[in-house]
Amino acid sequence: MASVRAVFGRAVAAHREAVAQVRAAQRDLERHAADTGPVDTSAVEQTRLGQRLAAAARALIPGWLGTGWDAAVLELPVGRDAAATGPVYVPVGSARAGDATFPAVVPLLGVGHLTVDADARRPEVAGLVRGVLLRLLAACPAGLVRVRTVDGGAVGATFTAFRPLVEAGVMPEPATDRAGFRAVLDEAERHVRQVQQAVSAGRDESAVPYLLVVVGSLVPDAGPELARLRALAHAGPAARLHLVVAGYPPAKGFPDPEEPLSHAVAVRVGERGCRLTDPPGAAPYSAGGLDVPVALAAGPPEKLVGAVSGRLAGALRAAGTMTFADLMTDRRWPDSSEHGLHTVVGRDGMAPVELAFDDATPHWLVGGRTGSGKTVFLLDVLYGLAARYSPDELAMYLLDFKEGVSFTEFTPTGSDPSWIPHARAVGVESDREYGVAVLAELAAEMGRRSVAMKRAGVTKLADLRSTVDIAMPRILAVVDEFHVLFAGNDALARRAAALLEELARKGRSYGVHLVLASQTTSGVEALYTKTESIFGQFPLRIALAGATGVLDPLNTAADGLPIGTAVVNDAGGIPGHNRLVRFPDAHADSARLAWLRHELWQARIPGSAPPSVFAGYAEQSLAGDPTYRALRPRARRLALVGRNVDVPSSTASFALDASPGRHLGVLGPSPVGADVLAAAAAGLAPQYEAGAVEFVLAPLVAAADAVAERAAARIAAAGHKVSTVDALGLRETLRRLADGVREVRGTPTPTYLVVFGMDAAGGLLGELDAQSRTGIDDLRVVLRQGPARGVHLLGWWRGLGRFSEDVGGSAGREDVACLVALNVPGSELGMFLGMLDLDWHPRPNRALLVDRHEDRVGLIVPFTEPRPEGE
């Protein structure tokens, strides 16, 4: 195309020469006014010059750019006559030199704008506008130009023939009123900013499609908008924005009507032909515009425009079928996240749509009914980002609250050891508590970042990263079905709302970005009602099929959306700011997905850890616990009871030290109680040197027999003495231990008394013995004095009432300070513990851990034992 520019330059020079010659000829004519003889020489020369101009101009407008409007035009191939780097010229009419006619061409894409001082209500101007638009659409490769049209004076009629392109989603309906015009200007301004940012970040701006705004006629009352139009004209060519404005300057009733648009060739329509001002740049037509009148070119017949638009729409639809590969980059991890995160999410018409997490759109809100492709859209975004930014630039926290497998592919699985190295924590079928733990972790990270920023004297991540050599990735937290966080309207919901609010408000500065997704209106409404003040922090709205509540109630753009499409709105969902985006089905290309995941995994920093994974449905066992597997003899012994519902899924344990009351009580009728107790006992065994501790197991209920037997075997394998007793044996053991701790009969060996179904011995322990002591008396001695002598009780009570009686009611509740509550109603437990605000709703595979001494209450996944077949 550079050679075309050179050709144009030569053509202009030739034109100037022609004009000079015409003037010289005119002077000759005047000087020899009396001479009636013909001036053949100059006429021939003019014709020759005209012919040269015609040849030069035609070279600038190959194929569709210069074609006539006969039926043969339909045979021309589309998308071949213009390049992404410009310049692209279009003819506006023809001029004469001598007997020759030559096209008057103006540079548009890559160079400047075009204005016509009459609007498209005049048929010849409408023809010009339609012709220019059709030429550019047909000449440019698919996706190179995005078009927005305005036609206030003719209610869009100027562009009616382009209807097939509107229906194909390639260009929206023309804006016909002031609000619509403003929305077009908003979009153009965003486009300019986006390109300016790309340029300042050193990215190749020619990858961004041109935005072409074509105004057939201005909207009435567009006074203040004209100043914006002029500013856009000024900034446009450097930012791939070009304007074709008919009816500019407006005749009257507008402020500063005469001020021309910068970088524009202005066409002045007159009685005897039109006049053109000089094009922008270094090659003017002459000293003051094109010196010869131009006859405006006839426009393409409406039928032809319709036929070509239909053909273009069909081709664009076919070529526009996106695959996952279209979202990827040629190279792995090319980008820096210093100023934000960008990724291509799909296409608007043929143009790739890039969305960002940056100062303008720090957080996104995504909605769509179930099955709308929400998961697929999120995967497109996450993989797109993971391919562009290294784990040093981007960290991901992925939370899903629904049943399903949305984010499992980011984690290692039994069949595939790879993971996405950006993923730090992944929650699948998460509990609300896990969600809150992740949000709290992110809030804590913001706190750490704020300290670093204060120290460096800056207020934004970008400034910190540009001043200090520090690895501080942007963090993206995706919360799918986030409304679950608010279910319950309880303390947890309030905490979730407060954390989300904090993250949304401050995240922009600290490089923490949120994507909240929901399939229900109520989900989105919950965010309004819970945290109304943060909604403004989510300017970017993405509405998929069936989305409600994501866009403004007056914005119906997402009604009837097909699967695979989304309305993207970066103005908080208000009408007039929509972009229709088609996104690919990541799952349809599972081989490429798997390949990408492996490639990213291979490229991870050696030794980097896989994400911590919380799978809500997964059971946890002692044997699979990393803390248990690493246990060695140690002084500070821990009873391991499960995994905390926290970000690292840490091991849930109690320190069994020498303080009174350091005993474990497992409460509730669930047979999981036996498992928890067995795990606690077996987990203590490796913490002692072989033979240094004794275990007495009392399986008093049938449900515990097999479990106790396996625990005994594990303890014995660790080299410790282990015995199994019945209820009578338990009574005897309690007497022995009570005597021992009272030093009635010497110091006892450290002993764990493990009672499965303590309540089953209730009657027996209540009986008086020969020394007028009951088993309960001995039990209480052991509870209070045992720990100092290395004696601890691990007990499972199936009923809270019996437990309460055994420890002596609320007076003795500190005597068994370590509790694991299973299916015990929260209200009863709260009453017993004197914690009236206790929030516990029993559910399968969960337990509540309470440490009275450490003031610790938390949700855990209790250890269960995989049951051998048939048990």
Ligand SMILES: Nc1ncnc2c1ncn2[C@@H]1O[C@H](COP(=O)(O)OP(=O)(O)OP(=O)(O)O)[C@@H](O)[C@H]1O
């Ligand atoms: N861009 C697309 N093109 C074609 N099919 C798609 C596209 N996106 C999603 N689908 C298909 O739509 C179906 C639903 O997708 P997806 O699982 O992402 O929906 P969802 O909204 O997350 O649903 P749910 O909330 O029930 O999990 C899938 O079968 C998927 O293959």
